[in-house]
Amino acid sequence: MKIFIIISITFAITSCSQKSNENSEKPDYSAFAASLDSIMELDQGLRKQINEAMQSNSPLPSDIFTEMDKIDSSNQAWVKAKLDKYGWPKKSEIGEKGSRSIFLVIQHADLNEIEKYFPQLQELANNDEASKIHAAMMQDRMLMYQGKKQIFGTQASSKLRNDGSWVIWPVEKPESINDRRKEVGFTNTVEESAASMNAIYNPEEPLIKNQKF
Incomplete structure (x- = not known):
């Protein structure tokens, strides 16, 4: 009986130590940032094309929004896996460009994902380890998706008026x-x-x- 108890305690201590090491593991932030550079290019590429077409009243390819959704889903899967493992990285760890890339990917996710990760972004922003502007924009989008008034007036919608015109969401x-x-x-x-x-x-x-959005 004494031998069994000693073995059990030793196993429990070893298991806790392994979990602690896993939780304290940190990513290679240089490699992380390099991957985020590519992700941001993908995220912004089609959006830039859409914005330019809207500004010039030019037609868009019929499948452009379907393609954008595919890119967003792929980017979100990669970024969310990192955030779930390590948490939202500090700006001092990932750099301003990397921090912006993560923001953009989560900003373009659905409400459930924004609600999940926004508190991490806000906490970092409160400590100057993330952009306060990014936190404000994500909070506004979250509120808009929740059907509430926004705080900073950063979000617009084409669903408020029957003619489809773009309008700043109520503030x-x-x-x-x-x-x-x-x-x-x-x-x-x-x-x-x-x-x-x-x-x-x-x-x-x-x-x-x-x-509905």
């Missing part, structure tokens, strides 16, 4: 929105941001309940 306390934007680092106003997106900004834009 909380519009009288102080530009002060809030300035606090987190935005250098433009919500009006200027709307103009850059060719979107309409109405401070009193009504919130549509049960809007």
Whole structure:
């Protein structure tokens, strides 16, 4: 009986030690950042093409959004596997470009994924280890997907009006929105941001309940 107890305790200690080593494992941040460079190129490539076409009123390939969804799914699978294993890396570990790449991939994910990872991004932003602007944009998108008013006015939608025009999603306390934007680092106003997106900004834009995305 004593031998069995000793063996059991030894096994438990060894198992805990192995788990601790696994949890403390860190990635090769140089290799991580290099992979993120390629991911960001994929993420932004088709979006740049879409934005340019919208600006010039040019037609888009019929399958471009299907292709973008495929790229997003692949990028998200890779990034989420890393985040689930290591957590959201600090800007000082991954670099500003790598930090931006992770933000873009999760920003383009669905609501469940944004809700899952946003707290990590916000905590890092609070400690200057991630962009406060990125955290503000992700919070706005999360709120929009939840059918709530956004805080910083960074998100636009074509689903608010029957004519399909792009409109800044309804905002909380519009009288102080530009002060809030300035606090987190935005250098433009919500009006200027709307103009850059060719979107309409109405401070009193009504919130549509049960809007699906």
